[in-house]
Amino acid sequence: MEPLVIDAKGMHYTPLNKLIREAVASGVKEIVLNNVLGQRFIGNGVRGDAKITINGVPGGDLGMFMSGPECEIFGNAEHAPGNTMDYGSLIIHGSAGDAVAHSMRGGKVFVEGNIGYRGGIHMKEYDGKRPILVVGGTSHAFLGEYMAGGLILVFGIGQEPTIQDRGIGSGIHGGEIIIRGDVNEKLLGVGAKKVKFNEDDLERLTPVIKDFCERFGIDSSQFLDTNYSKIIPASSRPFAGKYTWE
Amino acid sequence: MCGIIGVIDRTMSRMDGSSIKEALSLMDERGSGEGAGYVAYGIYPDYADCYAIHVFFDNLLEPKTMVDKILQTWGRVVHQEEIPTYEQPGLKKEHIPWRYFFKPYTDLMVGTTNPDDDNVKRLVMSINSTVEGALIFSSGKNLGVFKASGWPEDVANFYRIEDYKGYIWLAHNRYPTNTSGWWGGAHPFNLLDWSVVHNGEITSYGTNRRYVESNGYDCTMFTDTEVVAYLFDLLGRKHGLPSETVVTALAPPFWDEIDEMPEKQEEFLRTLRLTYGPALMNGPFAIVVATKDGIVGFTDRIKLRPLIVGENGSRLYISSEEAAIRTMDPEVKTIYMPRAGEPVIGRVTI
Numbered sequence: 001m002e003p004l005v006i007d008a009k010g011m012h013y014t015p016l017n018k019l020i021r022e023a024v025a026s027g028v029k030e031i032v033l034n035n036v037l038g039q040r041f042i043g044n045g046v047r048g049d050a051k052i053t054i055n056g057v058p059g060g061d062l063g064m065f066m067s068g069p070e071c072e073i074f075g076n077a078e079h080a081p082g083n084t085m086d087y088g089s090l091i092i093h094g095s096a097g098d099a100v101a102h103s104m105r106g107g108k109v110f111v112e113g114n115i116g117y118r119g120g121i122h123m124k125e126y127d128g129k130r131p132i133l134v135v136g137g138t139s140h141a142f143l144g145e146y147m148a149g150g151l152i153l154v155f156g157i158g159q160e161p162t163i164q165d166r167g168i169g170s171g172i173h174g175g176e177i178i179i180r181g182d183v184n185e186k187l188l189g190v191g192a193k194k195v196k197f198n199e200d201d202l203e204r205l206t207p208v209i210k211d212f213c214e215r216f217g218i219d220s221s222q223f224l225d226t227n228y229s230k231i232i233p234a235s236s237r238p239f240a241g242k243y244t245w246e
Numbered sequence: 247m248c249g250i251i252g253v254i255d256r257t258m259s260r261m262d263g264s265s266i267k268e269a270l271s272l273m274d275e276r277g278s279g280e281g282a283g284y285v286a287y288g289i290y291p292d293y294a295d296c297y298a299i300h301v302f303f304d305n306l307l308e309p310k311t312m313v314d315k316i317l318q319t320w321g322r323v324v325h326q327e328e329i330p331t332y333e334q335p336g337l338k339k340e341h342i343p344w345r346y347f348f349k350p351y352t353d354l355m356v357g358t359t360n361p362d363d364d365n366v367k368r369l370v371m372s373i374n375s376t377v378e379g380a381l382i383f384s385s386g387k388n389l390g391v392f393k394a395s396g397w398p399e400d401v402a403n404f405y406r407i408e409d410y411k412g413y414i415w416l417a418h419n420r421y422p423t424n425t426s427g428w429w430g431g432a433h434p435f436n437l438l439d440w441s442v443v444h445n446g447e448i449t450s451y452g453t454n455r456r457y458v459e460s461n462g463y464d465c466t467m468f469t470d471t472e473v474v475a476y477l478f479d480l481l482g483r484k485h486g487l488p489s490e491t492v493v494t495a496l497a498p499p500f501w502d503e504i505d506e507m508p509e510k511q512e513e514f515l516r517t518l519r520l521t522y523g524p525a526l527m528n529g530p531f532a533i534v535v536a537t538k539d540g541i542v543g544f545t546d547r548i549k550l551r552p553l554i555v556g557e558n559g560s561r562l563y564i565s566s567e568e569a570a571i572r573t574m575d576p577e578v579k580t581i582y583m584p585r586a587g588e589p590v591i592g593r594v595t596i
Binding site: 038040059140 | 272273275548549552554567568569570572573581583585586
């Protein structure tokens with residue numbers, strides 16, 4: 001089937017998203033959006049297995065509630081791509097704004113460049129659903145804030161150290177944050193602790209590392225060692241007793 | 247949630263308002279149709295040495311008669327006219343925007359090194375708090391604020407901002423949360439050379455307001471952002487701090503960060519925080535401030551509101567969204583996100 005090509009220039013997001021939803025519902029497997037600029041909620045709530053190619057800079061909440069499709073973005077993303085996403089993937093050939101993968105429930109968000117503040121805020125997992133956020137560059141402060149589940153992996157390509165901003169895992173009570181190289185303890189947020197990244201972790205994460213590197217044409221062998229820091233919750237209830245006495 | 251965008255051409259080459267209208271309208275979802283506005287610097291070259299006083303009049307009888315009388319007592323009105331407006335179906339004309347080009351009498355103010363500015367500042371404060379039905383919302387030289395209750399494109403078309411050419415533009419799309427939307431509550435807020443657009447809220451408003459009011463400013467706009475304009479006027483103009491230092495005083499590093507700094511810097515920041523404690527702004531915010539010499543953008547220290555920067559040659563853009571910058575300048579070269587609390591400064595270079 002021929003891909004559906006849409007010129008989004010000057011188009012409001014409502015008719016654009018309507019077109020996408022109708023196309024996926026009618027069985028279209030490939031959609032190409034050209035001249036995208038600032039249209040919000042692209043792929044919002046779409047279910048199915050379509051591939052959506054986005055050329056340009058999509059607006060906020062890209063792929064929100066999405067369940068199934070893969071969006072590949074040739075450009076930067078704005079705030080909260082992958083917001084409460086259920087399943088599927090966002091492959092971003094660029095950087096992204098604040099609150100990337102906000103409350104994400106499943107699937108994967110790959111960002112080639114950097115992400116802003118509060119990446120992975122309140123990501124969660126349940127049963128077989130385990131969301132993954134991978135960042136090629138660096139992240140600003142409060143990475144994995146209030147994280148409840150899932151995986152965040154930051155490579156820090158071209159960065160030394162990988163992360164310089166504070167509040168990593170602030171309020172984390174589930175899931176794990178893996179950061180290339182060492183992380184200064186002072187940058188850890190309340191409720192986060194740093195533990196050794198071992199061979200078992202590497203084996204477990206090798207498929208994710210390879211997947212990310214393949215998507216962006218990066219040689220994965222340089223990342224297949226145990227030179228990572230692993231940040232996990234110090235307890236499952238970091239704020240127990242903060243507002244009430246037990 | 248609000249939307250902001252600002253641009254400076256550092257060589258002072260002037261741009262008309264059409265592209266910033268497009269950029270702000272792209273962020274319509276960041277507002278609620280209850281307030282939008284624009285400010286441009288360099289728009290009144292024929293009256294460059296006059297204070298351009300923009301006033302909202304409820305009618306042209308009592309309030310205007312009183313303002314005329316006050317201005318004529320304290321200086322000379324070189325020219326005055328109604329600001330041209332064009333009826334828009336989606337915008338209700340609640341006030342009559344008027345402009346005076348005004349030269350204050352220098353010898354009437356004592357106890358100041360800048361009698362003209364202090365004269366005009368005093369007139370703005372006194373007219374806004376005593377003349378019912380008149381509100382001065384713009385009072386700088388060779389600049390003008392154009393704002394109203396409405397959507398960005400409607401407000402722009404109401405004033406036909408494409409007819410104005412400036413080397414600095416700031417624009418704002420308002421989503422009022424804590425106080426109701428009205429013309430005076432739309433951004434930008436201006437006093438003399440300072441203009442401010444702001445996304446977020448200043449939760450330290452009470453403390454900041456008491457501080458500026460104890461220094462001779464009156465808050466009359468029913469919203470938090472006006473204190474930012476007054477803080478910049480007090481710290482930047484009256485106390486003579488450079489804009490980087492004003493930003494550091496308003497959004498300083500945390501104490502634990504200061505503790506880690508080299509001794510000299512630590513001492514400076516400790517002193518600054520203690521001196522300007524009541525000027526420290528808390529709460530979520532992204533702000534862009536303009537003067538005739540440049541613009542500065544910054545966020546709160548934990549970055550609770552978005553801010554993105556674009557550069558292309560002599561042009562620097564600061565906005566809530568990257569797409570808005572690309573709408574203004576599809577050829578923009580560099581896009582980056584500044585750190586929380588870190589000032590982004592664009593200065594005129596000529």
